[in-house]
Amino acid sequence: MAEEAEGHLPDDHARDDPGHDPYRVGAAPADGCVYNVTIQMLPTEGKRYRFTxxxxxxxxxxxxxxxxxxxxxxxxxxxxxxxxxxxxxxxxFERLTAAALSPEETADYVRNLSREIK
Incomplete structure (x- = not known):
């Protein structure tokens, strides 16, 4: 199984592995993956900086x-x-990224959300 980069969606073989975590942050990039991408979510709840x-x-x-x-x-x-x-x-942009969840928090947020919708 190839290791993944931040933000890279797993292939079908990786999805079949019960120990596979598609939201792992900081893994080494696999062939064809983009490894200069950081994903952060900006939650809508609470007081946070927003730009329209x-x-x-x-x-x-x-x-x-x-x-x-x-x-x-x-x-x-x-x-x-x-x-x-x-x-x-x-x-x-700096204010938006400061207000957003960290990449690790984003991965946790998406992981928890995926469990909720299953």
Missing amino acids: ADFSILDMGDELPPQVQADNAWGALAMSGKPRDVGVFTRR
Whole structure:
């Protein structure tokens, strides 16, 4: 059985293994897995930071400057590479990740939720 990366869904063979934990955090990546992805959930209960629009921060390495892409409720898209705009959305992203469950807490949350819906 191949080891999994964070956020990688197990294949059908792994699901048949009763000791297999598809939500394990920090495992070594298997072939074809993405291992630069961290998954954190932002629960809806309680007082937590929320942002009402979808956005992406695109960091394309040293070749191009970072860009921010923001969507609004009407489906419009705005792009900007201005350092001030990128900084605003970077700080919003940092507040969202600080308010979210840790990757380990997220794995526990999903594991418990999957037990509840079985």
